[in-house]
Amino acid sequence: MQPNFEEIYLQYSPQVFRVCMGYINDPALARDLTQETFIAVWQNLSSFRNESKLSTWILRIATNNCLRALEKSKRIVTTDLPFDIPAPHEETQEEKLAFLYKCIAELEETERIIISLVLEDLPQAEIAVILGLTDVNTRVKIHRIKEKLAIKFKRNGQFE
């Protein structure tokens, strides 16, 4: 049976938005990318053949959409983080999230996508399918990205 678009949208739009946000670090642009993703989902839903999981298919469209949004990605803020300033002790959840987005924004495009999918708790095998990578390659990339992020966090006295 053909999945219902509105149900799909309700279920997956927050996930897609977070991945887009991790990629572009701008709520308005992330909303645009989410909208474009679901326009593509709606257009291609009739051709979805259950060959992969629906979430994999949707996230593949979302990540492809992010990587192709060249005009939007030019506006991404990727200023280097100041590394001598210790973080305030009583950080709010919003501040922590903003810091996380900033750290991710410093990564390469595909690394941003990969770590966003990791933070969405997707299994490595599914991430590999979404990005068209081998399992081994995915595992290596995830490991390297985590290392890069860990350095950024330590430098800023975060999450120790």
Place this chain on the structure above:
Amino acid sequence: MDNLNDLKKIWLAADTGSLPAPAEMMRRIAQYRRSKLLKKAALILAAILLTAIMVSVVFLYKSVMLSTRLGEAGIIAAGLILIITNIGSIGRLYKIKDLSNKEFLGYLEQVKINRRYYYRKTQVAGLSLVSIGILLYLYEGVHQHLLLCIVSYALITIYLLVMWLIVRPRMYRHQAKKLEATINEMKRVANQL
């Protein structure tokens, strides 16, 4: 990074409340679809209208000179080329988001080849037909008045030269540059994988 679970908690705290409701999303999708289709439909309709006007002129205005008939045929043929190429491009608007990055790069390379072919062959054929058509069509109406004939042909020649030598190559160069930049950017991203 031992505290990945902490990061996941922070990550999931992102506010997604600003996303449009499903009904609003459906409205935006319908609007998007309409606007895309309307733009293309407007172009096709304009081409059909111009061709239809030319065809009706053939029947209403009984031209006597062969040059006028040839001119009419040239303009109608150019109109048909415009209609056919635009109808053919409608399908390309859809179903490109569900491609892998490799397939998408292949798609862009194909677009590049198609555009080059369109610039060198289809557009040359269409523009040649319409240019010759206009020049031939004009003759019957102005050939009895020398001054009118000179002014008309001078103006139309200048217009056609501008289209051929300035507008057409400039538009192609602009589009080709943009496409090349997109292809290079996509290749750079693909190399990261």
